[in-house]
Amino acid sequence: xxxxxxxxxxxxxxxxxxxxxxxxxxxxxxxxxxxxxxxxxxxxxxxxxxxxxxxxxxxxxxxxxxxxxxxxxxxxxxxxxxxxxxxxxxxxxxxxxxxxxxxxxxxxxxxxxxxxxxxxxxxxxxxxxxxxxxxxxxxxxxxxxxxxxxxxxxxxxxxxxxxxxxxxxxxxxxxxxxxxxxxxxxxxxxxxxxxxxxxxxxxxxxxxxxxxxxxxxxxxxxxxxxxxxxxxxxxxxxxxxxxxxxx
Amino acid sequence: xxxxxxxxxxxxxxxxxxxxxxxxxxxxxxxxxxxxxxxxxxxxxxxxxxxxxxxxxxxxxxxxxxxxxxxxxxxxxxxxxxxxxxxxxxxxxxxxxxxxxxxxxxxxxxxxxxxxxxxxxxxxxxxxxxxxxxxxxxxxxxxxxxxxxxxxxxxxxxxxxxxxxxxxxxxxxxxxxxxxxxxxxxxxxxxxxxxxxxxxxxxxxxxxxxxxxxxxxxxxxxxxxxxxxxxxxxxxxxxxxxxxxxxxxxxxxxxxxxxxxxxxxxxxxxxxxxxxxxxxxxxxxxxxxxxxxxxxxxxxxxxxxxxxxxxxxxxxxxxxxxxxxxxxxxxxxxxxxxxxxxxxxxxxxxxxxxxxxxxxxxxxxxxxxxxxxxxxxxxxxxxxxxxxxxxxxxxxxxxxxxxxxxxxxxxxxxxxxxxxxxxxxxxxxxxxxxxxxxxxxxxxxxxxxxxxxxxxxxxxxxxxxxxxxxxxxxxxxxxxxxxxxxxxxxxxxxxxxxxxxxxxxxxxxxxxxxxxxxxxxxxxxxxxxxxxxxxxxxxxxxxxxxxxxxxxxx
Numbered sequence: 001x002x003x004x005x006x007x008x009x010x011x012x013x014x015x016x017x018x019x020x021x022x023x024x025x026x027x028x029x030x031x032x033x034x035x036x037x038x039x040x041x042x043x044x045x046x047x048x049x050x051x052x053x054x055x056x057x058x059x060x061x062x063x064x065x066x067x068x069x070x071x072x073x074x075x076x077x078x079x080x081x082x083x084x085x086x087x088x089x090x091x092x093x094x095x096x097x098x099x100x101x102x103x104x105x106x107x108x109x110x111x112x113x114x115x116x117x118x119x120x121x122x123x124x125x126x127x128x129x130x131x132x133x134x135x136x137x138x139x140x141x142x143x144x145x146x147x148x149x150x151x152x153x154x155x156x157x158x159x160x161x162x163x164x165x166x167x168x169x170x171x172x173x174x175x176x177x178x179x180x181x182x183x184x185x186x187x188x189x190x191x192x193x194x195x196x197x198x199x200x201x202x203x204x205x206x207x208x209x210x211x212x213x214x215x216x217x218x219x220x221x222x223x224x225x226x227x228x229x230x231x232x233x234x235x236x237x238x239x240x241x242x243x244x245x246x247x
Numbered sequence: 248x249x250x251x252x253x254x255x256x257x258x259x260x261x262x263x264x265x266x267x268x269x270x271x272x273x274x275x276x277x278x279x280x281x282x283x284x285x286x287x288x289x290x291x292x293x294x295x296x297x298x299x300x301x302x303x304x305x306x307x308x309x310x311x312x313x314x315x316x317x318x319x320x321x322x323x324x325x326x327x328x329x330x331x332x333x334x335x336x337x338x339x340x341x342x343x344x345x346x347x348x349x350x351x352x353x354x355x356x357x358x359x360x361x362x363x364x365x366x367x368x369x370x371x372x373x374x375x376x377x378x379x380x381x382x383x384x385x386x387x388x389x390x391x392x393x394x395x396x397x398x399x400x401x402x403x404x405x406x407x408x409x410x411x412x413x414x415x416x417x418x419x420x421x422x423x424x425x426x427x428x429x430x431x432x433x434x435x436x437x438x439x440x441x442x443x444x445x446x447x448x449x450x451x452x453x454x455x456x457x458x459x460x461x462x463x464x465x466x467x468x469x470x471x472x473x474x475x476x477x478x479x480x481x482x483x484x485x486x487x488x489x490x491x492x493x494x495x496x497x498x499x500x501x502x503x504x505x506x507x508x509x510x511x512x513x514x515x516x517x518x519x520x521x522x523x524x525x526x527x528x529x530x531x532x533x534x535x536x537x538x539x540x541x542x543x544x545x546x547x548x549x550x551x552x553x554x555x556x557x558x559x560x561x562x563x564x565x566x567x568x569x570x571x572x573x574x575x576x577x578x579x580x581x582x583x584x585x586x587x588x589x590x591x592x593x594x595x596x597x598x599x600x601x602x603x604x605x606x607x608x609x610x611x612x613x614x615x616x617x618x619x620x621x622x623x624x625x626x627x628x629x630x631x632x633x634x635x636x637x638x639x640x641x642x643x644x645x646x647x648x649x650x651x652x653x654x655x656x657x658x659x660x661x662x663x664x665x666x667x668x669x670x671x672x673x674x675x676x677x678x679x680x681x682x683x684x685x686x687x688x689x690x691x692x693x694x695x696x697x698x699x700x701x702x703x704x705x706x707x708x709x710x711x712x713x714x715x716x717x718x719x720x721x722x723x724x725x726x727x728x729x730x731x732x733x734x735x736x737x738x739x740x741x742x743x744x745x746x747x748x749x750x751x752x753x754x755x756x757x758x759x760x761x762x763x764x765x766x767x768x769x770x771x772x773x774x775x776x777x778x779x780x781x782x783x784x785x786x787x788x789x790x791x792x793x794x795x796x797x798x799x800x801x
Contacts, residue, residue: 029460035484036464038337039344040376046337053336115376206463208442212328216439220447222709
């Protein structure tokens with residue numbers, strides 16, 4: 001069971017994420033978009049969207065710091081466990097709640113604004129459920145363990161396990177002892193990763209950072225493939241009119 | 248000197264009757280789809296009026312175009328790169344649907360399904376966004392021909408710059424129509440605003456396009472374009488814009504708006520320009536200088552040095568030849584009667600306009616004066632400050648001098664040709680009064696009044712050097728393109744997903760033959776044709792069937 005949950009399942013989810021992204025990029029570049037609903041409604045979005053997105057970016061940075069950077073590194077530069085913990089809980093809670101509030105505003109807007117709701121697909125609804133579950137579960141686990149409880153140092157258990165996935169020597173044993181709250185959050189998160197390429201969330205992978213270094217005006221030559229048709233090999237001779245088969 | 252070619256357009260506003268044929272054919276060709284119901288790549292605005300979307304010219308509010316920084320550099324008025332990225336989650340300057348209009352349809356089915364009753368059933372308007380009942384309160388040309396009067400026209404951002412006293416006088420004075428498409432600017436601020444780099448200017452012909460596969464729907468281009476000619480498709484989540492009908496242009500045919508223009512007021516041709524000078528010209532300090540600055544980047548295609556540089560830049564000879572015949576060059580540079588729309592946005596627009604003289608003539612005629620007498624016209628152009636100021640607000644960043652000069656030339660042409668028309672001797676002094684010769688006035692008159700299809704549209708075809716692909720025979724399966732199953736339908740992520748079908752280029756050559764043939768209304772075999780409307784179904788009139796061939800089955 002441990003191996004299934006903490007080895008097979010994460011690898012499967014990540015494979016689906018990577019494979020799904022490649023497939024979607026090849027097959028559906030045209031559908032790769034934010035599908036913004038700002039045209040329908042602006043005043044609520046103006047508050048909800050930045051709150052959610054900046055919050056979630058902070059959450060992302062927090063997760064990178066907590067999961068990918070080994071504890072020994074931060075201690076080597078002189079950050080004590082207590083200092084790190086205080087900082088993480090403080091910033092993390094702010095980020096988590098602004099994400100949650102932002103998302104609540106956005107979901108309420110999506111349901112209550114007629115045109116926005118009309119433009120919401122089933123795929124969107126399913127995505128919102130998974131996304132909201134991951135965020136709520138993560139926040140709940142953190143708050144329960146650190147704010148209400150006596151504190152839990154996931155950098156001793158979850159982080160080494162997560163990194164071990166990338167070393168290709170996964171260590172499921174350490175996950176067995178992790179509090180159930182964190183376990184469910186992690187399982188939900190990998191479900192979200194697997195679902196990611198098939199939702200509008202793909203727009204996160206096209207964050208336009210290249211804009212900062214690009215010249216303002218882009219020039220491009222005319223498409224070298226007029227008509228988008230494949231080139232005819234020369235040995236097929238001159239083009240022929242189609243011949244109709246008579247019965 | 249880096250020579251580039253630009254496909255450009257000039258519209259003669261004197262001839263626009265506001266029939267909206269260009270808008271309708273454009274819509275049928277390009278935006279007759281869900282998600283772009285509210286979109287008009289080509290629209291015709293009544294002036295004075297608020298325009299479409301409402302008050303788009305008020306850049307204090309919409310922040311379109313470029314602004315000149317204190318150091319003399321240009322940056323998008325809505326903010327530079329960093330500010331754009333920080334406001335990407337909710338663009339603060341995006342026009343809402345209400346600024347365009349809420350698209351609607353009518354519940355026609357009710358007309359058929361309503362139970363019999365005393366009242367005639369009514370097809371109610373239904374919103375195309377929500378599917379619910381709606382009230383139609385605005386559209387792309389709600390204030391057509393000054394409908395709504397002062398109440399709506401007073402919202403015109405150009406009028407707002409003219410004082411109240413003249414405003415009243417002006418609204419009594421005149422109305423004209425302003426057809427607008429994308430300006431295909433030399434310095435496009437929409438492309439500069441696109442975080443994904445999906446909007447590009449084509450190196451060959453300068454047409455500005457959105458790569459639908461690279462657009463990610465960040466919406467910054469809508470803000471960036473001061474003319475608000477980039478639209479957000481709310482179904483596919485992608486930006487769309489006027490394409491200058493590039494599939495037609497590539498095979499040497501005019502845009503659909505030009506092709507179908509009833510007044511034949513549009514001209515299309517090439518302009519050669521020096522791409523190295525664009526940035527500097529767009530950044531001149533004084534806004535009044537922008538008109539002259541833009542003219543200074545155009546290169547004379549008859550200059551041997553320019554031709555050599557153009558060849559060196561890889562511009563084919565037939566394109567250089569087309570640039571030499573370009574009606575755009577004549578109207579902008581030789582006769583100096585075309586003006587850019589809102590040069591103060593610093594985007595270097597490439598759809599120019601010949602300002603209308605006819606409102607001035609109308610006033611003269613209505614007040615009992617001779618509207619074709621040169622002295623009367625010159626006097627009126629000088630005396631009617633308000634129309635001139637208004638036109639200057641549109642075309643020269645508020646500088647009345649170039650507008651006056653253009654109107655005087657148009658007036659001189661009118662007076663000069665009137666004498667010829669009445670069988671009098673041509674009067675060279677009329678031409679001299681506006682710094683032209685009689686021959687030049689006559690040439691300008693021919694271009695403006697009686698130019699044929701081939702003279703109005705000088706469009707060299709694209710150089711694909713792959714004739715098979717441009718020929719219009721269906722010698723390959725039209726669904727047979729790279730990576731495409733091509734069987735239509737929709738992908739798994741909604742109707743917008745999946746690879747797009749390639750643009751189906753129709754048989755344009757037939758159309759061209761019809762347009763350029765002088766005998767289109769009288770085909771050669773007319774005598775043998777049968778009008779089926781007059782046929783009562785009996786007998787077999789001659790010409791009903793094609794003549795029998797030997798061994799044919801008839």
